[in-house]
Amino acid sequence: MPELPEVETVVRDLAAAGLAGCRICSVAALWPKTLQPPHGIGWQAVEGCRIEAVSRRGKYIVLELSGGLQLLIHLRMSGRLGIAPHAAADEPYLRVRLLLEDGRELRFYDPRKFGRWQLVSGAESPLLNLGPEPLTPAFTAAALRRALRGRKGALKPLLLNQSGVAGLGNIYVDEALWAAGLHPLRPADSLKDAEINELRKAIRKVLRRAIGAGGTSLGSGRTNFYGLEGRPGRNLPRLKAYGRKGLPCERCGGILQRTVVAQRGTHFCPECQTIP
DNA sequence: AGCTAGACCCGCACGC
DNA sequence: TGCGTGCGGGTCTAGC
Known part of the structure; x- marks a missing residue:
């Protein structure tokens, strides 16, 4: 996707x-x-x-x-x-x-x-x-804090809606939340400053890594992602959460779960991505 | 205004 | 093997 x-x-x-x-x-x-x-x-x-x-x-x-x-x-x-x-x-x-x-x-x-x-x-x-480009200097901790402030809803749907940050979809939201150790249903305005900064760093990290691998291709079908020359992306082995239901979390060994949040398949570790 | 659910689509995985 | 079924996912729109 x-x-x-x-x-x-x-x-x-x-x-x-x-x-x-x-x-x-x-x-x-x-x-x-x-x-x-x-x-x-x-x-x-x-x-x-x-x-x-x-x-x-x-x-x-x-x-x-x-x-x-x-x-x-x-x-x-x-x-x-x-x-x-x-x-x-x-x-x-x-x-x-x-x-x-x-x-x-x-x-x-x-x-x-x-x-x-x-x-x-x-x-x-x-x-x-569209919100700020996450890989430019415009995507500051302050910009992310503004996007989350006053939002009673869950973190994941907010990160998907493009208005606070541009460019995230289902795969990289799950990856960024995993990397930041945040639960997808965490109320957006409940994040402490340190957590906002972790989330900002996590978003940038997972996106940079995926660009370096030419994107994520999930299978080999016609609807899969391919570059201009028909080349698939090579980021799939670098995913830590998305599509890894039942596998152990690389950080804590917990078993990754799949649930549905905002009508989307959502992958996370119930051991180290918790709601405090 | 903020949030949720439905519509748009059809290949593909899966079950029998 | 072949058929039927339902899932998945980005964004816009409608409705609360």
Whole structure:
């Protein structure tokens, strides 16, 4: 499931493929719902634009276009990008083709059809609702404390909602909570300053480690995560909690449990992630 | 406003 | 082996 480290991996792959600097001929949707209707303009507005830069914000891939528009790509559950020549045959689950003037095209595959492309100008951008980037200096202990303050709800759903921290999903929330020794149901505003700082460090650690491994791929199916060249991530063996139900905790030897929190599978150690 | 639940989707794992 | 069933998960929306 693409979260920050997987999206970062794809963005680095896109940069290495030389996507920045390419000029767009046209966009074609094989599954029209993937292309969200832009406000006041049509998708043909991308025609003739140059891709000025490729970056990431939270889980969004951001293509900065000449003329000031941004093309946002969200992979959601099963989205995947590839680059192919115009002439290459369609593969299964191909949903969108972005044709480039150099004879290549950016291809979007998405078996489960959750992924979305958006064409936005700054003012109505969904990026405005995102919390700080966890791997930048903006993600201070004070910023995390502000995000948690006054929140009566549980830690895990808050960390998932993107407004306090951008880019975490189900896997890395479980990993960060494990690394910080915090229970997923711990009331968010009950954390002491030292615990907030541990959580901040844990979030940064698990994300950095996963980026270093090219992201997490859970299996080998079509809906799994793959980089631009179809390469799976190598972070699975580094996970300490997610998907490890019944295995011993590497920190204390307790048996890891799986429960459901906020309608999501949640993995934690009942021995060393407790609610005081 | 904050929080929860449902909708969107369908491959895949699992059970018989 | 083949079929049927239900799970999983990010984000938006609806409803309390």
